[in-house]
Amino acid sequence: MNRIDALTLLKEYTKSDALIKHMLAVEAAMRAYARKYNQDEEVWGITGLLHDFDYEMFPTAPEHPLKGSEILQERGYSDDVRTAILGHVPQTGVPRETLMAKTLYACDELCGFIMACSYLRPNKIADLEVSSVKKKMKDKAFARNVSREDIVQGTSELGAPMDEHIQFVINAMREIAPELGLA
Secondary structure, three states, X not given: OOHHHHHHHHHHHOOOHHHHHHHXXXXXXXXXXXXXXXXXXXXXHHHHHHOOOOOOOOOOOOHHHHHHHHHHHHOOOOHHHHHHHHHOOHHHOOOOOOHXXXXXXXXXXXXXXXXXXXXXXXXXXXXXXXXXXHHHHOOOOOOOOOOHHHHHHHHHHHOOOHXXXXXXXXXXXXXXXXXXXXX
16 A cells, blocks of 8 residues: 555546546545644555545445445455444445544545635635634535535544644645646
């Protein structure tokens, strides 16, 4: 299990540039949290990178990520990676018991929301502030497909204050802003 193999798998199943960028953003957040928590950065990063790789083929929960988990198992990915990915979709009923699973759930929707907020700004993510993200969260018409409930629940399960979590994820995404089209 390495990043090159994970990227190959991701691109085999995912054609949407926007979805690929989303998975890169989640990977960046997961890698940053792995460093913070002194965890295996490669495993956490790959988990973030692959969490939605099957979404285009199986867009309905719980088929996504159940079908993806089967593919990952066939390809030799570990149970901890697959369980974390299964847990990021509440409809699977898979509990988020590990720190990695909780972190993936906490980062997934938030990364998508931060991307949406960044696209609106002249400087993209470079000067995005927590207050701007929180203000947009109150606007239900903005990025309506992003679950605010999942963001709040994930942040709570992670045990992080909302402002700190948002800033942490913004910082992680800034590290790869050119890859995300946010530079």
